[in-house]
Every structure is written in C-alpha cells, then in structure tokens.
Amino acid sequence: MEVPNHKNVIESNRQAWNDSARHHQDSPDWQALLDEVTQADFSCLDDTLRGLLEQLGVDGQDVVQLGCNNGRESLSLFALGARSVIGIDQSAAFLEQARALNSRSPHHAEFIEADIHRLPAPLLARFDMALITIGVLNWMPDIGEFFRHVAATLKPGGRLVIYETHPFLEMLDPEAADPYRLATSYFRAEPFVQEQPIVYVGKVEQAAAKSYWFVHTLGAIFSAALDAGLNIAHFREYAHSNREELYDRYLDQEAQVPMCFTLVAEKTQGVV
Numbered sequence: 001m002e003v004p005n006h007k008n009v010i011e012s013n014r015q016a017w018n019d020s021a022r023h024h025q026d027s028p029d030w031q032a033l034l035d036e037v038t039q040a041d042f043s044c045l046d047d048t049l050r051g052l053l054e055q056l057g058v059d060g061q062d063v064v065q066l067g068c069n070n071g072r073e074s075l076s077l078f079a080l081g082a083r084s085v086i087g088i089d090q091s092a093a094f095l096e097q098a099r100a101l102n103s104r105s106p107h108h109a110e111f112i113e114a115d116i117h118r119l120p121a122p123l124l125a126r127f128d129m130a131l132i133t134i135g136v137l138n139w140m141p142d143i144g145e146f147f148r149h150v151a152a153t154l155k156p157g158g159r160l161v162i163y164e165t166h167p168f169l170e171m172l173d174p175e176a177a178d179p180y181r182l183a184t185s186y187f188r189a190e191p192f193v194q195e196q197p198i199v200y201v202g203k204v205e206q207a208a209a210k211s212y213w214f215v216h217t218l219g220a221i222f223s224a225a226l227d228a229g230l231n232i233a234h235f236r237e238y239a240h241s242n243r244e245e246l247y248d249r250y251l252d253q254e255a256q257v258p259m260c261f262t263l264v265a266e267k268t269q270g271v272v
C-alpha cells in the first residue's frame with residue numbers, strides 16, 4: 001500500500017474530519033447537546049475520566065484539549081473547576097460546532113484551529129494540564145513527534161492526561177466473519193485507510209477524503225512520552241469500552257481483552 005507523506009496524511013485526515021462534521025450534526029444527540037450545555041454543571045465525561053480528573057484535581061487549572069472535536073469534553077472541564085480551557089482541532093467544521101456549543105454555555109472556552117504538529121507559539125509552555133481523549137492518537141503518523149508537540153504545550157510540572165482506546169483492539173475486526181479471531185498484527189506498520197465518511201455508528205456509502213488510522217503499540221506510546229520529557233505517573237487498562245458500539249461485542253468475555261486505558265505523565269521540571 002502506498003501511504004502519502006506525513007504532511008499529506010494529516011491534510012487528508014483534516015478533509016475527512018471536515019466532511020464528517022455534517023453527519024454528526026444530523027444526529028438527535030446534537031440537538032440534545034445544544035440544550036445540555038446551557039447548564040453550568042454540564043459534563044459528558046464518563047465515570048472513568050471524571051474520576052481520574054477529580055483525583056488529579058482540575059480546580060484552578062489552565063487546560064488544553066488536543067483533538068477537541070466538537071468541544072463538548074472541553075466544556076465539561078468547567079464542571080470540575082478548570083480556570084480556563086482551550087480546545088485545539090484542525091477541523092474548522094467541528095470547531096464551528098464547538099463555538100455553537102460555547103455560545104450557549106455559561107462558561108467560555110476558546111477554540112483554536114490548528115494542526116497539533118504546527119501549534120501557534122502562544123500555546124507553548126502555557127498549560128497545567130493537556131487532555132487527549134478517545135480517537136486522537138491513531139490519526140498521528142509519527143507518535144514520537146506528536147508527543148513532543150503535546151509536551152511543548154505544558155508548563156514544567158504540567159500533566160498530560162490520556163483516555164484512549166487500547167491498541168490491542170486494533171488486532172480484532174468486529175465486522176469479520178469470526179470477530180474473535182486475531183485479524184491483524186499488534187505491530188502493524190501500515191495505517192488502516194478509510195475512503196468513506198467518518199461516522200461513529202454504521203457506515204455512510206459516499207466518497208470522502210481518505211482517512212489514515214495508525215496503530216501505535218503501548219510500548220511506542222510509553223517511549224514517545226518518555227522521550228518527550230514526560231514521566232509516566234499513572235497507567236491503567238480497563239475492560240469497558242470507550243469505542244464505537246460495534247466493539248461492545250468484546251465486553252463481558254471470560255477471556256477479556258483490554259478495551260481502553262488511562263495514562264498520566266508529568267513534564268519534567270526544567271524541560272520547556
């Protein structure tokens with residue numbers, strides 16, 4: 001398979017996510033969200049992420065969410081006491097939705113359009129906490145480079161919090177004739193390429209820009225964090241799913257696979 005260079009992969013992913021935005025806005029969930037964000041204590045975070053953030057303490061913190069999509073998670077951070085929240089995403093179409101939610105919220109986040117690999121200088125060394133949630137790491141063609149950019153947003157002593165899908169799940173194909181057979185290598189180097197719109201439920205049979213989903217092993221993720229000057233302070237794997245419903249078939253198995261993980265890493269004092 002011929003994979004374009006990283007710059008073109010990132011650009012193609014940007015176009016695919018921009019196209020995806022209208023499919024998400026068509027859902028009844030969007031209408032509900034427009035109402036829900038008007039509440040000062042609005043939160044769409046699940047118990048795992050909320051529990052972890054409560055334990056770490058978000059109160060009074062300046063937080064950045066990288067790959068914030070429609071901003072609903074960014075806005076949820078105010079209910080935990082965040083002092084300021086900035087959401088970064090390279091999809092202008094999703095940021096338009098984020099700004100629509102922001103305008104209805106009693107809180108005021110800021111949403112900035114940027115490729116994480118080309119962050120504007122005012123975003124560097126600025127945050128107490130950087131948040132990454134489900135479905136961000138796998139769009140990154142070079143995980144080492146990605147972590148260096150993420151680390152650059154933090155003040156010394158600042159913390160990166162990740163709540164992501166587990167790379168083990170990439171070995172399984174929930175739509176295969178035998179969804180329990182290992183379908184692909186844990187060490188797969190080439191990305192999965194999708195040519196249809198990115199939607200969370202089902203499939204839309206239309207052409208869209210190609211999107212490139214890269215598999216990063218846990219080892220690659222840990223090494224990337226450490227190499228970027230981020231000391232891993234917490235890592236935990238879970239049996240519940242934070243993925244599309246399709247993956248729910250792997251829940252509650254006797255031989256349970258890991259479905260998601262949380263990781264917290266602290267920027268070494270003195271590294272800017």
Ligand SMILES: C[S@@+](CC[C@H](N)C(=O)[O-])C[C@H]1O[C@@H](n2cnc3c(N)ncnc32)[C@H](O)[C@@H]1O
Nearest residue numbers: 017067069089090091114115116133134135139
């Ligand atoms: C699966 S969504 C994240 C969803 C989020 N966890 C939520 O529940 O709202 C992934 C997001 O990453 C963004 N993204 C992908 N590559 C990016 C890049 N290089 N720079 C900035 N954002 C990027 C996409 O535009 C998309 O909005």
